[in-house]
Amino acid sequence: MIDVPTPATIEDLVTGLNIFSRAEIPSEKKSAMIVDYFKLYKNNDWQKFAFWDDFRYTRNLIEEIDGCYSLILMCWPEGSASRIHDHPNADCIMACLDGKIKYRIITSIKFELTSRETQLNWPEADDNKPVILSKETFAVSGEVLHMNDSMGIHRVENASSSDRAATLHFYFPCIHECLIFAEDSGRSTKVKMCYHSIKGVKQAPQNISRGAQCIS
Ligand SMILES: N[C@@H](CS(=O)O)C(=O)O
Numbered sequence: 302m303i304d305v306p307t308p309a310t311i312e313d314l315v316t317g318l319n320i321f322s323r324a325e326i327p328s329e330k331k332s333a334m335i336v337d338y339f340k341l342y343k344n345n346d347w348q349k350f351a352f353w354d355d356f357r358y359t360r361n362l363i364e365e366i367d368g369c370y371s372l373i374l375m376c377w378p379e380g381s382a383s384r385i386h387d388h389p390n391a392d393c394i395m396a397c398l399d400g401k402i403k404y405r406i407i408t409s410i411k412f413e414l415t416s417r418e419t420q421l422n423w424p425e426a427d428d429n430k431p432v433i434l435s436k437e438t439f440a441v442s443g444e445v446l447h448m449n450d451s452m453g454i455h456r457v458e459n460a461s462s463s464d465r466a467a468t469l470h471f472y473f474p475c476i477h478e479c480l481i482f483a484e485d486s487g488r489s490t491k492v493k494m495c496y497h498s499i500k501g502v503k504q505a506p507q508n509i510s511r512g513a514q515c516i517s
């Protein structure tokens with residue numbers, strides 16, 4: 302039995318995640334336990350970490366223990382989406398806190414590997430177009446998903462063009478770069494995963510490198 306506080310506040314949630322992250326439990330079991338733990342968090346106090354951009358989703362770091370985990374609030378303006386990407390060697394628990402999220406998992410795509418092999422077994426396409434097989438899931442406030450690359454690479458989208466959405470992501474271990482995949486060619490590019498704010502403090506614009514080199 303793991304003794305964690307009921308996550309009445311985001312600080313309690315972080316305390317519990319610190320305990321889970323140190324516990325010696327197989328990662329599948331740990332993921333399932335954290336999914337259940339996230340479902341108990343119903344407060345709105347995450348809003349103190351929320352910084353928004355009009356067009357792109359923002360990545361707001363709440364807590365990170367290097368080499369161990371990151372807890373990140375993602376703020377999705379109306380209609381915004383991530384690009385198809387991987388989560389190299391990390392599990393991610395994603396809770397929808399507000400709005401409606403479309404989660405597309407991609408299990409087949411022709412793509413170029415850059416720096417590392419993946420555990421996935423991608424079929425070859427016959428021409429230069431990528432083969433994309435994907436499955437869509439929707440999540441609304443209070444729902445929690447577990448994802449990792451053995452399930453496929455993925456893309457997340459705010460399903461609404463009129464309302465904002467917010468998600469909370471727990472990565473273990475932390476990831477600071479990933480591959481994004483072009484939908485038209487399947488070509489991959491390694492990008493950094495930059496923070497828009499850290500522990501409630503917005504980063505200076507020059508420190509938020511965005512666009513081509515960054516996931517958001
Ligand atoms: N993994 C993405 C968010 S999502 O689209 O899964 C990120 O860390 O920015």
Ligand SMILES: [Fe+2]
Pocket residue numbers: 386387388455
């Ligand atoms: Fe992701």
